[in-house]
Amino acid sequence: MKPMTEDEWAQLRRDSVAVMPEVIDGLPDVLLDYQQELLSSTAKYALTVTDKSRRIGATWGIGADAVLTSGAKRSAGGMDTLYLGYNLDMAREFIDTCAMWARSFNQICSSVQEFLFTEEGEKGEDRSIAAFRITFASGFEITALSSKPRSLRGRQGYVILDEFAFHDDAAELLKAAMALLIWGGKVLVISTHNGVDNPFNQLIQEIREGRRPGNVVRCTFDDALQQGLYKRICLIRGKEWSPEAEAEFRSEIRAFYADGAAEELDCIPAQGSGVYLSSAQITAVMDPDTPVVRLKCPEGFELRSDEERRAIVEDWLIQEVDPLLAKLDRRERHNYGFDFGRSGDLSVLVPLAEKRDLTRRAPFVVELRNVPFRQQEQILFHICDQLPRLGAGRHDARGNGQFLAEYAVQRYGALAIEAVMLTQGWYLEHMPPMKAAIEDRALFFPLDVDLKGDLRQIQMVRGIPMVPNDARTKGADGGQRHGDFAVALCLANQAAAADIIEYGYTPATADDPSSFLSGGDTYVGRVLP
Incomplete structure (x- = not known):
């Protein structure tokens, strides 16, 4: 993560102020946004950190x-x-x-x-x-x-x-x-912060991982500046605020803290870098009987006719995927996560079945390499249409992934599908619950060397558990990987935690109106347009 220069900060603040609404009577709110958020949290939660x-x-x-x-x-x-x-x-x-x-x-x-x-x-x-x-x-x-x-x-x-x-x-x-x-x-x-092993950091991790009830309100020095801290300082001191003056103030404060700025200003506990999940933790929840199905399209495949591409992929789905879909328990709710890739990284689809013992298990994992956009849509809809009691889905919506996320929202509904921008805030909120589920042995997936390697790519980067931008590895097939399964699994785990309303109904037949009263099969799902 490249530090922001003084000039870049001045431009950022100039742009942000340009779109801000006018302050009534020239006076700001008594409390800044992060102070208001803190008071809102103490009003709502018994424990706030x-x-x-x-x-x-x-x-x-x-x-x-x-x-x-x-x-x-x-x-x-x-x-x-x-x-x-x-x-x-x-x-x-x-x-x-x-x-x-x-x-x-x-x-x-x-x-x-x-x-x-x-x-x-x-x-x-x-x-x-x-x-x-x-x-x-x-x-x-x-x-x-x-x-x-x-x-x-x-x-x-x-x-x-x-x-x-x-x-x-x-x-x-x-x-x-x-x-x-x-x-x-x-x-x-x-x-x-006062070190990664301090009880304060441990308390934060317990709340973020869902092990302790409560709420964490995070505010870095840069967050406070963006929400008006230096403007308030200028107001109290009788100074005129400008983006350039704020950028200079920011640079001076960071220079004072020097190497301690990360912990003192950026909310990053010292010695907080390293691999997020240990090899033993990952292996303990890997199932050797759960398959990974992979499709790799040859160069130039996207130039073939629509009919040929669709027919080839349909044959692959019938042979490789349909037998796995047929084994799914129709009584269990299924959710999924989808990390998108096209010519470089993989696309990975991770369905998760919710078991009676409250564990979540991937019945299979699908990896797609160099698969054209239309065929990714074909594969996604073919699988999701057959997932029993489809609950929720979460899509990586960065870049080209946004088109497929949008199609999924249109097909299955905005209440069930969410297009996710994988920001640092998202990683900070959703990686800890996934780690907690793995540590508690409540989240299971296939035993596969590439999947394990992807999870090992999650690292603490400036206090945030995420897949770094430069975390590029080679898979067993020689192709490039970028922690793709780790992101898809986290998206799936987020989807599985969503509150989805399900309903039951008894279908009536045209030739037997009495079936309205006699009862019949009960279905759980959603109405598609």
């Missing part, structure tokens, strides 16, 4: 959330707020921010009070530590203190763990905070 850059104002925005929460009546969701930073200066800064928000909201509250917070010591004795507090007319309060897991014992409410990755006993602190969820509290974890 903020994966963020340094000094972008996330904690400042959360001060507003704390005041609104503790200033409200119990019937409106009000509760105490307990803030834990890793030192007393952070506690003081946060409580001062809350006091500012309380004045802005006209909340009736006490002034900031410094007091001694009593907690239980390691040997059961009472200990007093310095803390700060604001008390509201609602009866609730915001308390800010330095980090100790014992501080949460016997408490209830909204817990904010700031710069969590840098707390002395982060894992124990998180366990103590989770206890507050039992009685309706909520937990917000805020931090920049």
Whole structure:
């Protein structure tokens, strides 16, 4: 991933500002977009984790959330707020921010009070530590203190763990905070990264892999700039904003952090590069009895007549694919993922059957090399038309793949088929659940050296699990591969996780109207136009 230059950033911001709507009365929203997203998440989820850059104002925005929460009546969701930073200066800064928000909201509250917070010591004795507090007319309060897991014992409410990755006993602190969820509290974890093996990064991966309920809100330094961070800095400092000034500011900040910019500004934990799935993890879910069917068209095949090409591919489908389709369990729902390639990379179709034990298994995998566009359409529709209880499909819609994705949407419906742009955000959202399914042995596919090689191409690139653009390998047939099966499998797993509405009906025959009442076979599927 090539770093963006100062000139490129200035042009990017100039272009983005050109299409932005005018700000009413010349004043921006009080909270920037990423701060609003954070507050929306804490309102919706019991556990929110903020994966963020340094000094972008996330904690400042959360001060507003704390005041609104503790200033409200119990019937409106009000509760105490307990803030834990890793030192007393952070506690003081946060409580001062809350006091500012309380004045802005006209909340009736006490002034900031410094007091001694009593907690239980390691040997059961009472200990007093310095803390700060604001008390509201609602009866609730915001308390800010330095980090100790014992501080949460016997408490209830909204817990904010700031710069969590840098707390002395982060894992124990998180366990103590989770206890507050039992009685309706909520937990917000805020931090920049401090290494790939830190409890903070492990917590993020658990949520992204679906192992722990919650939501991750990610905001890099560049994200914050695009959403108006430097504009806000200029507003506060009384400076005039320009794309060139912002680009210079960005370059200076990155220069200050030097080699630490990736972790401090880009939300990439240190030592976070390497192969995503181990060989043992992949082999454990590979089935030697599941086939891979491959079709490779010779050079110039696309120049043959439509009738000849269709007839040749139809014969191949009848001989190689139809026997596999005939073996499918008609009671199981089937989904699929399709990674598109034409003359260089492969096209890979991965159907997934949902088993009674909740595992997902590919009954076969189809690989297409140098297959013309029309024949790829022919093969896709031939297979999908015969997949029992076709649920959902996900298509790689980059470049030429968009045409086939569009045809599939038209044929099977926009509620079932999605054309996917394989962005970094998509990889970040959908690769972790696939990895979790493989680790849990809930996702199975054929035992094949090329498929395994494709999965081994998934790497952590600047903190994102993805197939790098330059990950080119040779398959057993000597042809080029680009992690094609890995992408198709991830698309299929995403499709299998989609909520699809199914329905049943009893067909009536023209010569027997009574069949409306007598019952008959029940079908599950969708109506095609």
